[in-house]
Amino acid sequence: MKSMPSTSDKILDIAQSLIVAGGYNGFSYADISNAIGIRKASIHHHFPAKAELVAVLVDRYTKQAEAGLHSLREQAASPADQLRFYIDYWRSCIENASQPFCVCAMLASEMQMLPNEVASRVRTHFRNLAAWLTSVLQAGVEQRLFQLDKRPEEQAQMLMASVHGAMLSARALGDPGLFIAIVGPEIARLRVA
Amino acid sequence: MKSMPSTSDKILDIAQSLIVAGGYNGFSYADISNAIGIRKASIHHHFPAKAELVAVLVDRYTKQAEAGLHSLREQAASPADQLRFYIDYWRSCIENASQPFCVCAMLASEMQMLPNEVASRVRTHFRNLAAWLTSVLQAGVEQRLFQLDKRPEEQAQMLMASVHGAMLSARALGDPGLFIAIVGPEIARLRVA
DNA sequence: TTTTGTCTACCTACTAGTAGGAAGTTTCCA
DNA sequence: TGGAAACTTCCTACTAGTAGGTAGACAAAA
Secondary structure, X not given: OOOOOOHHHHHHHHHHHHHHHHOHHHOOHHHHHHHHOOOHHHHXXXXXXHHHHHHHHHHHHXXXXXXXXXXXXXXXXXXXHHHHHHXXXXXXXXXXXXXXXXXXXXXXXXXXXXXXXXXXXXXXXXXXXXXXXXXXXXXXXXXXXXXXXOOHHHHHXXXXXXXXXXXXXXXXXXXXXXXXXXXXXXXXXXXXX | OOOOOOHHHHHHHHHHHHHHHHOHHHOOHHHHHHHHXXXXXXXXXXXXXXXXXXXXXXXXXXXXXXXXXXXXXXXXXXXXXXXXXXHHHXXXXXXXXXXXXXXXHHHHHOHHHOOHHHHHHHHHHHHHHHHHHHHHHHHHHHXXXXXXXXXXXXXXXXXXXXXXXXXXXXXXOOOOHHHHHHHXXXXXXXXXO
């Protein structure tokens, strides 16, 4: 019953993994062409320009993330579990190397030279993630599960930075376990003693 | 009395600011050529290959950072001040946009497709920085200025991640003030109440 | 006189992107 | 229901421009 992914989805999938590896300037239509066995011109049929391809890709990523985070809020029992599942998602992505970095974090580092249509979408993802973390922390405070030093918005920014910084350190030092070694204590500290 | 910087220093300076803006694949010899008014071939005279240029650049950066951090340890009164000066250095770099990102953090994000000679040097910088932070935290604990939840090495990794993640968020959201808003509370928390 | 730094001129490989056409599929209507 | 028009997807073949890099000439300095 599982339907074959469409060509444009395959293009986006490959492009995404190439961006995660090397950023916006780190991949070309030729790379995608080789990876999925289709001509460059055919990729241009689906996505006329590179900036457009990446803009669509980031839109898709943002929507998937929004959906995932939203369903986490519905399913996970407590705010503490929601946070745990969130970081556990990244822990496994990094440890099995399936997606060892966030696409938007990657693109954010190149912000200064990204086409506008891409840059604005990356900002949107950052705002969405910060908002989600804020709401989880807020709920945790209300349920007396968390005790925060700062306002939930600030604490959410601190947590988001920790997650992205931990991804970077894990990558820089080639040590996947470093991610959870950094983020784990950071969320543990939020809990009421 | 100030001596004019040599051509190769000018090349490295421009290359560094270009890498900070767009990473390893985000600049070319032609960009440097335009920026300092010298032909591409002349740049190849100083740095035969791009990988070599960037390797030298990272070596220089690492040495400058080592020297700066070392003199901070000598000059600053207490470990708390050392930490404060360190993050204040980055705060001003980001706020006046002179160097809104760490070269090695930038390159670390592209780790997977960096030439080996560059990747190994980026790892070295990360190890050096982690070691410096560890020693500062350690000294702070011994002087009863800091009270850490975790071992100094782990706390240092957490702090380094926070710094890099804060740079990324500041850049992604186009808000230079976000850097200190994230890192400030993080170091404040280390102090003994 | 050798070394250093710069130049012009060039190379090959690759970049994003285009033109035009060959199949197959869908739509629409007499 | 048949068939023409329209659309989709892919192709080959191409463009202009840029990538990193090289060869060799020239001038000034050591």
